[in-house]
Amino acid sequence: MKIPQAFPVTHPMRIELVHGAGGRASAQLIDQVFMRAFDNPLLQQKNDQARFDVTSNRLVMTTDAHVVSPLFFPGGDIGSLAVHGTLNDIAMAGAEPLYLAVSFILEEGLLLSDLTRIVASMARASKAAGVPIVTGDTKVVERGKADGVFITTSAIGTVPEGVNLSADRARPGDQILLSGTIGDHGVAILSARDSLGFSSPTRSDSAALDGLVKQMVSQVPTIRCMRDPTRGGLATALNEICQQSGVGMLIDEQAVTIDPAVQSACELLGLDPYYLANEGKLIAICPAPEADRLLANMRAHPLGQGATRIGVVTADPQAMVELQTAFGGIRLLDWLNGDPLPRIC
Amino acid sequence: MKIPQAFPVTHPMRIELVHGAGGRASAQLIDQVFMRAFDNPLLQQKNDQARFDVTSNRLVMTTDAHVVSPLFFPGGDIGSLAVHGTLNDIAMAGAEPLYLAVSFILEEGLLLSDLTRIVASMARASKAAGVPIVTGDTKVVERGKADGVFITTSAIGTVPEGVNLSADRARPGDQILLSGTIGDHGVAILSARDSLGFSSPTRSDSAALDGLVKQMVSQVPTIRCMRDPTRGGLATALNEICQQSGVGMLIDEQAVTIDPAVQSACELLGLDPYYLANEGKLIAICPAPEADRLLANMRAHPLGQGATRIGVVTADPQAMVELQTAFGGIRLLDWLNGDPLPRIC
Secondary structure, eight states, rough: OOOOOSOSOOSBOOOGGGGGGGHHHHHHHHHIIIIIIHOOHHTTTOOSSSSEEOOEEEEEEEEEEOOOSSSSTTTTEEHHHHHHHHHHHHHTTOEEEEEEEEEEEETTTHHHHHHOOOOHHHHHHHHHOOOOOEEEEEEEOOTSSSSSEEEEEEEEEOTTTTTOOOTTOOOOEEEEEEOOOOHHHHHHHHHOGGGGOOOOOOOOOOOOOOHHHHHHHHOOTTTTTEOOOOTTHHHHHHHHHHHHHOEEEEGGGGGOOOHHHHHHHHHHTTOOOGSSOSSSSSSEEEEEGGHHHHHHHHHHGGGGOOOOEEEEEEEOOOOOOEOOOTSOOOEEEOOOOOSSSSSSO | OOOOOOOSSSSSSSSOOOGSSSSHHHHIIIIIIIIIIHHHGGGOOSSSSSSEEOSSSSEEEEEEEEOOOOEEETTEEEHHHHHHHHHHHHHHHOOOOEHHHHHHHHTTTTTTTHHHHHHHHHHHHHHHTTEEEEEEEEEEEEESSSSSSEEEEEEEEEOTTTTOTTOOOOOOOOOOOOSOOOOOOHHEEEEEOOOGOOOOOOOOOOOHHHHHEEEOOOOOOOOOEOOOOTHHHHHHHHHHHHHTTTTTEEEEEEGSSOOHHHHHHHHHHHGGGGGOOOOOOOEEEEEEGGHHHHHHHHHSSGGGOEEEEEEEEEOOOTTTTTEEEESSSEEEEOOOOOSSSSSSS
């Protein structure tokens, strides 16, 4: 039985509650928007789950809700961000992402053109990474009960033999590398918020890091841990590792690179770039003897060109992150307290 | 560094934007609410992904967003529903669920006591099924930008050797079995909506079907396909199978059991129980020679006691589902058109 067009004539076409009811209109939305963009054989199974074989038994699994506001921003949108963010959580285990699953919560009244643009962006990000979206779900809530669209992306991946990354594995003496500048995503989102009356040339660094990570772990499998400094920024990600490993860190402020436009936006708005979100950067911690080789390896990849060695892991039962400032002083780099920037991802 | 209490003194305690910022307050929420309830070694890894080994390479993966309103209803709540719904999508492949991942989207102002109650319910459902929640994510959006809490649950599972279920495998002559009554979940949700001024003794049938399915596929591995008739109800699930398999169906109205309280609620409200959601029922289609054995097998399980043989798969290139009524007539059982009941799951 052929299913007729879901969105025949009305203009502008908008999502309605009926698109979430699980009946004919839902099937039409799935066929005409999601299937068309994400097209792949596993999704075409059209079951409520995707069925596939894996060749390794060493798996990782992750999930992330995305509620970024606004939906579109310089350097990306909620769709590309939802794919990149989840691929990166898989990659931070040193793993190769295999498959993505995606759940949409749509607000009644969402423009179909916005949804289609977001879905196209997800499809591009998924195809660029070679990681198909194999199963999904869509719900619709009444106008005023959501904010356009929320996207939860989940993924599984496989961890190569010999790779064992975990944030509890940092040891005193280890070196801390960072793949590039910080704060770009946070400033890009801020500049896209009309209400702030603030503009910046900064674009989000949103990117899939799995290619960079694959190169890193294949040459330096002894990496202790990696983490992407998203919400809470570099400062919070470093604190998380310290707490999990029971170590301290000494970070060299001069080695942490910040784009001049990000720096000036932070000064203007009174924000600290160490607490701003990044969506295409990673922290890698490795034994000191491997640090030079790992740094060179990172710099050889387009997403790690700006990599620097930013500090060293110290023995500190208090698990403090200390920052050696450009003026030679030391200040405590605490966890993020409060929220400078809600709905950044 | 010991993390102090996230919710020290204020009453009533509510979720604030800062709990979604990824900093100290987020860590406190995770430790004091989620970790405490879901406690297991994989979650305790505290990485942005869970790392585990699987013993079979035949995997399935699924994801489902849950936006049910109200959050609490007779027979369950959004937490138990989010676990059951996703376990059931894994089970419908004949698979055994292994691990759950969960993403929360919380509305600023949500009562902490409501969140804690929902999380406790998820933990109970997860423990009862023996499927741990191994990774997760939490976002918070401003008051009025969500509706209390939305939960997206994802899962992976393994498919036993020799089991190959898919909704495109129904063949003419196959028998169609249904595990119990229909419409209970839909009516329970309706009765929980104050605005309708309607009450019913009906409780949701929300339940995890993986135990029933494991018993079914171990004794009758030749089952063609299973589907849980959730949104869109029995009528829509049958139509989906017909469309995917390119077959028709003839359903015997007298074999489809409906609880008297559900029947009377449907008459009162002008609803058709064939289109109401179920959250603890399954349709199973098998070759005719296996049907008696499969039916007996289902009836031997507490969640399949009310199983009946409801019809037969027919050769029909139009992929129509026909209902033989109690009066001997035939009516078309179409896909759900429109939405009798938004936010049912």
